[in-house]
Amino acid sequence: MSLEYTSAEMMSITAARALTNDMTCFVGIGLPSEAANLARLTHAPDVTLIYESGTLQTRPDVLPLSIGDGELCASALTTVAVPEMFRYWLQGGHISVGFLGTAQIDRYANLNTTLIGDYRQPKVRLPGGGGAPEIATNAKEVFITVTHSRRTFVKEVDFITTVGFGRDGKARDNVPNIGRGPTVVITDLCVLKPDPATKELTVTALHPGVTREQVIEATGWEIRFAETLDTTPAPTEQELTVLRELKERTAAHHAGQAQ
């Protein structure tokens, strides 16, 4: 008997599975934060989570709404100043994985969180880069999680806020002291990895029940599929339970603070 779950749950659970106990993860807010904490509450209890607000090795009981919620600080090993966070901990080489979300991603895994349209006359102004531009180059590798649609998966991003592999897939070649870049992208439909040679994002696994056509339809370029295409394992009951309890606790906590 198979369990019922949403594609969003499938995404979070798959993203969580990418993290292992020995990783030190610099966590972006939103989907990455949900996945990272789910990992910590399931198979990777000792994964080290770091938020750019300065909280080192934090273990929040509910998901933070912002990157600097009190919960993150209260449950952290210690909290450092933000310049120290970016200088010593990120640039200093202590982060194994940067876990990012994005508004747009292109076939070379470049991320745009700056704007849609022209920089000086934006159609939509987005929040901006935040920590991502340097997380993407100073972390040893980068995981990305984002909902799959033609709006997000574009052939070329309008603006490279955060480099994946550049406009030609070669942006990291011969650059000293730079991480490997995006190694996996997890969506609500599938898992993508950069082709080892060209760095173009390629579908390596489809989530249960998802067809190639759905992925093609939701992607703004002629998406490639790996020769041997895996099927992502379905969520386990434990994963679903922990995720749902986490989200319930979180909703109750944030609602409970209304004046």
Place this chain on the structure above:
Amino acid sequence: MSLEYTSAEMMSITAARALTNDMTCFVGIGLPSEAANLARLTHAPDVTLIYESGTLQTRPDVLPLSIGDGELCASALTTVAVPEMFRYWLQGGHISVGFLGTAQIDRYANLNTTLIGDYRQPKVRLPGGGGAPEIATNAKEVFITVTHSRRTFVKEVDFITTVGFGRDGKARDNVPNIGRGPTVVITDLCVLKPDPATKELTVTALHPGVTREQVIEATGWEIRFAETLDTTPAPTEQELTVLRELKERTAAHHAGQAQ
């Protein structure tokens, strides 16, 4: 009836008087530390004392033997890391006075604490610059206190560890973001100040009972005297009492830690 006091006491008390309540003083160990704490215990109770070990606004009850004694930390407002001390507090422009000692000083108030003789074949190897090279340029002004002798007062220092006004008196001219440099030198014989035009150290006051000849004899260059030469006020009973009690407390404290 005049009080009995030593020339060393005269020096410390005169040096202490140079500090005022509103100053933020970066304190060198040894004579400067003695003078700075004497100031704090007499006429300048609110003078802010800072030691390069990271102790901000410290109020030690006994003189520290080292620049990092526990007493300095325990009595400080807070203690910061040493990089922060040099970057934010000194280079950041928060220090009004750097108070330094030295092994050699020359007529342009350049200081040598590096070595006697040739750098690669030293006759005497001294401890080195420590904080002084940047204290002397980043503090708004510099006070120097040193025992007066031909060994210390030389025409040209063997090595400029810490700049006063350079070999020609012009080292600070047209240098941006640099303090005024040494504004007073207090010895056991007299007080010297740089000539406003040439920057050559000039005796502006003799301590009570000291003759010009004594100063000439103890100085390794043809020392100049100001046209109107003051006499330093003699120590007061309160100054002497506080200094002696401070030194007694200090001696008892440091001796008491023998195993």
Place this chain on the structure above:
Amino acid sequence: MAEFLSLKEAVARHIHDGDTLAMEGFTHLIPFAAGHEIIRQGKRDLTLIRMTPDLVYDQLIGAGCAKKLIFSWGGNPGVGSLHRLRDAVEKSWPQPLEILEHSHAAMACAFEAGAAGLPLAVLRGYIGSDLPKVNDQIRFIECPFTGERLAAVPSIRPDVTVVHAQRADRQGNVLVEGIVGVQKEAVLAAKRSIVTVEEVVDDLGASVNACVLPSWAITAIAVSPRGAAPSYALGYYERDNAFYKRWDAIARDRDAFQSWLQENVFEEGAVS
């Protein structure tokens, strides 16, 4: 030495039209009360600096106080856009807003360099990003030892910095604790600084290496209980996450925003 002033007096005396102003806080200890006082006093042509401009900057921008924003992430954390910021950038309402955009790493380093009295910050940053194409303040230098190409940005040295902190002692020394962000750097980097605090106490109760700003490094202190709400002050009150969510609807609509401003800043806040 820091001077204890009312918030009204501190803002009136130390923040001038045309100033570069950093109101820092990384989600925690956002100086909302001070921001509202700036709006009430009708300050104009401010260049606002902040890594994470959030609701208080949205309010300042919507109220017409700002001509320029220097920032690295401008959103309502966990909720979405800052609609007043977007309206200013996209539609020039209530007036055009010039923006100068960095990454967090660069701004954090620029504050650090400002506190350190340096003219520039050096970092391994902006590799492959388009940001240097739209921000001419981002340059690249070559390391004289290794030849590595590194990014350089000007240090940040605001005319005035405003931060909120937990408490001051009677001498005007201030304790900041929890998520301390770049508050210390922002204060030390600025020509003048205003610190609002929850309370004044006899003893800060600071641990030995606590983040304490000495009185002589601060220009003015204003007591402002709950001065960081709807953000939070660790040890005093929690973040009102529900308000952050509600702000989305308020800020989406110019009229709703103006009504909110009238009621909650011009009328209600003026008496406090």
Place this chain on the structure above:
Amino acid sequence: MAEFLSLKEAVARHIHDGDTLAMEGFTHLIPFAAGHEIIRQGKRDLTLIRMTPDLVYDQLIGAGCAKKLIFSWGGNPGVGSLHRLRDAVEKSWPQPLEILEHSHAAMACAFEAGAAGLPLAVLRGYIGSDLPKVNDQIRFIECPFTGERLAAVPSIRPDVTVVHAQRADRQGNVLVEGIVGVQKEAVLAAKRSIVTVEEVVDDLGASVNACVLPSWAITAIAVSPRGAAPSYALGYYERDNAFYKRWDAIARDRDAFQSWLQENVFEEGAVS
């Protein structure tokens, strides 16, 4: 994750002949026990790095472990010279000692830059000093924004850093408090690190912004009670200032030094 090892094992496994080694501590928390273990194990050709080489470096140099010293102030604080250091520099005993000399500001910035993963540190330093004439690692760069001439030094990235701290928890997270010097920077800048601690506890008892080194940023931890004596560990024991004074006479004389070493390091220390 940090591995708990005996001091003997930690030194044997992680410190190799020819390494660059930083044993930091600014008067406080000087890792004497680890230094003595290095002497006992007869490590050779070390490049010793430290802002304030004091007695433990005097001992390492006198025992013939070092070929080079990178430093900014080499004295017995409040007492006078380091006679073993002087004997090595002035008379090449027991062997020549190459020195590379900085100011404190430059070394502090170089450690900071090392922790920050940068190849260089930039500071407003060395103006008018002769030090750049004798240290070819000191260069000058021009600020691309202001044209100001600033000093640049290579960052410090030791092969191995050794520091002493108050305590570790059972997961290997370490608390350092009081005068923290450049210890955190030295550990983060190094390829490998050994931290000796007074004790291992269930709960560090650290305040919210305390200087804590996470287990995953440390290579090895060795429990070494009184491991910083005759320097001190805030909250544990005081500085034995009398010993620092006595050291002057011991170190002035080669024979006296060797007897002291034999008795206090090779014989006594070996059993502990």
